[in-house]
Amino acid sequence: MASSLVSSLTARTLVLLLVNISFSFNNLAAKHSNHATHHHRFHSHSPKSNPRLHQAYIALQAWKKAIYSDPKNFTTNWVGPSVCSYTGVFCAPALDDPEIKVVAGIDLNSADIAGFLPNEIGLLSDLALIHLNSNRFCGTIPETLANLTLLYELDLSNNRFVGPFPSVVLPLPTLYYLDIRFNEFEGPLPPELFNKKLDAIFVNDNRFTKMIPPNLGLSTASVVVFANNRFGGCIPPTISNFANTLEELVLINNSLTGCLPQELGYLYKLKVLDVSSNSIVGPIPYSLAGLAHLELLNLRHNMLSGIVSEGVCLLPSLKNLTFSYNFFCEEQGICQNLTSRKGLKYDDRQNCFPEKPLQRSAKECNATLEHPVDCFEHPCTGAGGGGATTAFGTAFIPAAAPAIVPVSSPFIPPSYT
Numbered sequence: 001m002a003s004s005l006v007s008s009l010t011a012r013t014l015v016l017l018l019v020n021i022s023f024s025f026n027n028l029a030a031k032h033s034n035h036a037t038h039h040h041r042f043h044s045h046s047p048k049s050n051p052r053l054h055q056a057y058i059a060l061q062a063w064k065k066a067i068y069s070d071p072k073n074f075t076t077n078w079v080g081p082s083v084c085s086y087t088g089v090f091c092a093p094a095l096d097d098p099e100i101k102v103v104a105g106i107d108l109n110s111a112d113i114a115g116f117l118p119n120e121i122g123l124l125s126d127l128a129l130i131h132l133n134s135n136r137f138c139g140t141i142p143e144t145l146a147n148l149t150l151l152y153e154l155d156l157s158n159n160r161f162v163g164p165f166p167s168v169v170l171p172l173p174t175l176y177y178l179d180i181r182f183n184e185f186e187g188p189l190p191p192e193l194f195n196k197k198l199d200a201i202f203v204n205d206n207r208f209t210k211m212i213p214p215n216l217g218l219s220t221a222s223v224v225v226f227a228n229n230r231f232g233g234c235i236p237p238t239i240s241n242f243a244n245t246l247e248e249l250v251l252i253n254n255s256l257t258g259c260l261p262q263e264l265g266y267l268y269k270l271k272v273l274d275v276s277s278n279s280i281v282g283p284i285p286y287s288l289a290g291l292a293h294l295e296l297l298n299l300r301h302n303m304l305s306g307i308v309s310e311g312v313c314l315l316p317s318l319k320n321l322t323f324s325y326n327f328f329c330e331e332q333g334i335c336q337n338l339t340s341r342k343g344l345k346y347d348d349r350q351n352c353f354p355e356k357p358l359q360r361s362a363k364e365c366n367a368t369l370e371h372p373v374d375c376f377e378h379p380c381t382g383a384g385g386g387g388a389t390t391a392f393g394t395a396f397i398p399a400a401a402p403a404i405v406p407v408s409s410p411f412i413p414p415s416y417t
């Protein structure tokens with residue numbers, strides 16, 4: 001038995017190995033499909049002599065049975081006991097016994113397979129990596145996934161998975177990459193998700209609802225993308241728990257309400273802040289002027305009002321400042337002439353600036369500005385919907401949000417390869 005230090009180093013090496021394997025995966029896949037019928041005979045390991053490969057064999061055969069369509073023939077050679085030569089299946093020495101080979105990775109990215117995940121997936125307990133990006137897998141995530149205690153990367157993105165957030169992933173001790181975007185998961189996100197040591201939290205383009213959990217733990221994620229869901233409520237002040245790592249916060253196209261919390265200004269590493277196409281009210285917090293690394297600030301299509309202050313317009317790293325389709329009525333100092341900031345892209349249309357072209361009508365502006373928002377009166381507690389509600393309710397929510405591609409491009413699901 002290796003010491004825990006050695007085994008954690010081995011784990012890292014294994015992951016690097018697998019990442020390398022999956023880089024060359026397309027070549028491998030091409031090779032495999034050319035020799036689909038005969039290569040497994042040349043393999044020396046027999047699953048009978050290696051019970052872990054035998055378990056993997058049972059699991060992979062069950063998985064093959066759960067596939068309805070495999071137009072690119074990825075699983076055509078999933079025949080016979082030599083699982084290590086199956087297309088998309090990668091073996092490596094076991095972490096606890098380098099003498100034996102185990103199935104350590106499955107990479108079926110872009111296979112366009114239709115099917116579901118069988119319970120037998122729990123038998124693949126040596127897996128460190130599962131990549132299923134861009135397939136047509138449906139149904140729910142089996143509870144037996146909890147048995148995959150070495151899992152490091154899980155990419156389920158761009159499939160047809162349904163059901164609540166797959167909480168089975170939460171106890172997985174070494175999970176670092178989790179990508180579930182572009183599925184049909186629904187309901188709330190469990191707060192425990194934010195206590196995990198994850199590199200990124202991609203949950204965009206699902207059907208998640210309820211609040212962003214107010215009891216966020218100390219998260220380690222550098223990217224959080226919630227776009228294109230149905231999250232309501234306000235952005236909780238506890239968002240500041242992400243301060244030590246968060247670089248991109250993308251909340252586009254939800255139903256967020258309330259005021260922007262001052263605590264956003266504590267996210268000192270932030271490069272991208274995109275809250276566009278929500279129903280957020282109130283002013284831009286002064287604290288945002290402290291975000292020295294902020295490159296993109298997108299506030300478009302909300303119900304923000306008040307002054308666009310010079311602190312925001314002078315942010316040193318800013319490349320793109322978009323605050324169109326709000327109810328701002330005054331621009332301070334240099335904000336009045338942003339063309340003088342070379343290299344800054346900006347969009348201030350459809351607000352209530354009296355001197356500027358392409359603004360809202362006086363009637364529309366008056367109706368709104370008659371009901372000033374008091375953020376202190378409606379602090380975001382996270383619990384009961386929080387945030388300010390306004391006299392004009394949801395009347396100004398844009399009917400159809402335009403297509404928006406933020407810097408992080410969460411709309412093209414990449415995979416961790």
Ligand SMILES: *[C@@H]1O[C@H](CO)[C@@H](O)[C@H](O)[C@H]1NC(C)=O
Binds near residue numbers: 071072073
């Ligand atoms: C998959 O296999 C079937 C049957 O052998 C064949 O007709 C089809 O062209 C193959 N598809 C690809 C993408 O190789």
Ligand SMILES: *[C@@H]1O[C@H](CO)[C@@H](O)[C@H](O)[C@H]1NC(C)=O
Binds near residue numbers: 120122147
């Ligand atoms: C979990 O994995 C072990 C082997 O590590 C296996 O014996 C057991 O059957 C698996 N359990 C499930 C539920 O798949």
Ligand SMILES: *[C@@H]1O[C@H](CO)[C@@H](O)[C@H](O)[C@H]1NC(C)=O
Binds near residue numbers: 254402
């Ligand atoms: C906005 O979100 C809704 C529902 O969550 C979705 O149907 C719609 O396609 C999204 N809009 C864009 C532009 O992605």
Ligand SMILES: *[C@@H]1O[C@H](CO)[C@@H](O)[C@H](O)[C@H]1NC(C)=O
Binds near residue numbers: 337339340
């Ligand atoms: C805005 O700034 C540019 C460049 O500094 C300058 O040429 C222009 O006259 C200014 N416009 C107004 C309205 O002040």
Ligand SMILES: *[C@@H]1O[C@H](CO)[C@@H](O)[C@H](O)[C@H]1NC(C)=O
Binds near residue numbers: 362363
């Ligand atoms: C809007 O309010 C301003 C100042 O209160 C007033 O002068 C103007 O007539 C109003 N316009 C409309 C269309 O209500």
Ligand SMILES: *[C@@H]1O[C@H](CO)[C@@H](O)[C@H](O)[C@H]1NC(C)=O
Binds near residue numbers: 322
């Ligand atoms: C600025 O950002 C907005 C919102 O993300 C985007 O729609 C726009 O294309 C960007 N402008 C430029 C010139 O890159």
